[in-house]
Amino acid sequence: MKQVVATALALLLVLFLLPLLLFGTGGLEQTEQAAPTGELPIDRTVVTPSPSADSQTQIRVALTDGSVLTLGLDQYLWRVVAAEMPASFELEALKAQAAAARTYTLSKLGRTVEKHPDADVCTDITCCQAYIDPDQAAANWGDNAAAYTAKITSAVSETDGMAVLYDGQPIQAVFFSSAAGRTVDAVEVWGNSVPYLTGVDSPEGDEVPNYHSTVTFTLEEFKSKLLAQYPDADLSGDPAGWFQNTVPNSAGGVEQVDVGGVTVSGGALRTLLGLRSTSFTVTADSQGVTFSVTGYGHGVGMSQYGANALAKQGKTYDEILKWYYTGVEVAPYTPGG
Numbered sequence: 001m002k003q004v005v006a007t008a009l010a011l012l013l014v015l016f017l018l019p020l021l022l023f024g025t026g027g028l029e030q031t032e033q034a035a036p037t038g039e040l041p042i043d044r045t046v047v048t049p050s051p052s053a054d055s056q057t058q059i060r061v062a063l064t065d066g067s068v069l070t071l072g073l074d075q076y077l078w079r080v081v082a083a084e085m086p087a088s089f090e091l092e093a094l095k096a097q098a099a100a101a102r103t104y105t106l107s108k109l110g111r112t113v114e115k116h117p118d119a120d121v122c123t124d125i126t127c128c129q130a131y132i133d134p135d136q137a138a139a140n141w142g143d144n145a146a147a148y149t150a151k152i153t154s155a156v157s158e159t160d161g162m163a164v165l166y167d168g169q170p171i172q173a174v175f176f177s178s179a180a181g182r183t184v185d186a187v188e189v190w191g192n193s194v195p196y197l198t199g200v201d202s203p204e205g206d207e208v209p210n211y212h213s214t215v216t217f218t219l220e221e222f223k224s225k226l227l228a229q230y231p232d233a234d235l236s237g238d239p240a241g242w243f244q245n246t247v248p249n250s251a252g253g254v255e256q257v258d259v260g261g262v263t264v265s266g267g268a269l270r271t272l273l274g275l276r277s278t279s280f281t282v283t284a285d286s287q288g289v290t291f292s293v294t295g296y297g298h299g300v301g302m303s304q305y306g307a308n309a310l311a312k313q314g315k316t317y318d319e320i321l322k323w324y325y326t327g328v329e330v331a332p333y334t335p336g337g
């Protein structure tokens with residue numbers, strides 16, 4: 001009886017093992033591998049990136065139609081940099097622009113401005129910074145839209161949270177287009193001395209579009225414009241004698257000049273006549289009055305074309321900022337921190 005049972009068990013074992021011996025274990029292993037586990041491999045754990053410092057600051061922007069749009073600081077800065085500086089510029093120049101624009105924006109937070117009391121900033125360049133909608137920027141860039149969009153995004157993200165500080169606080173990081181070899185002290189333009197807004201050499205030149213410009217007025221046009229603002233000016237006699245006693249500013253431009261016996265600042269004359277800068281010379285004769293102008297803008301703070309020239313020389317964005325803003329540091333800054 002025991003022999004019969006043993007024989008039966010042996011036959012059952014052979015029947016069970018025979019398929020495995022004939023076909024191997026591949027099918028079993030494949031079935032086990034294909035079975036879902038509901039778990040990720042340890043070496044593929046998903047890490048959620050931390051939000052950028054800029055995205056955590058909300059900016060209220062007064063638009064031209066009177067509405068107020070709330071954007072993350074990173075989104076607002078993209079629109080400013082795209083509007084303020086050519087996207088074809090060197091990346092380090094664009095990064096310097098992003099940090100300067102961020103600093104300028106941070107310096108405005110918490111201040112009430114009569115022109116936009118319900119917003120932190122506006123899109124009027126005479127009050128705040130330039131601004132462009134991404135769709136409009138892309139349309140302007142045409143075939144370069146994808147590359148330039150990515151480039152501006154990099155300029156903002158690679159300077160995330162970085163600001164230009166003096167005594168630990170954001171400066172008024174003013175900027176302009178191009179200088180005639182040197183920037184000027186703030187006191188020469190606005191009458192207030194600012195320690196970090198002092199004149200420095202600026203390396204741009206004839207690569208700047210319309211770096212040299214000329215504006216000519218007929219004698220009657222010039223008289224009409226000047227006398228409307230300065231009625232005591234004597235514009236009789238030889239036009240060559242109307243301009244006297246020119247006083248240069250620290251950059252070689254015009255600080256003030258006597259016109260028809262009335263002293264007029266270079267800045268006032270620039271505004272009155274629509275000149276591109278105060279770096280001008282003037283000639284007057286019976287044919288009219290001609291101003292030969294170099295550069296563009298008020299001349300204080302960072303020159304944008306100068307920043308691009310420095311970037312081409314290999315300077316980094318923080319080196320560019322320290323070049324134009326005297327005695328500053330470039331460091332992370334948290335509003336209200």
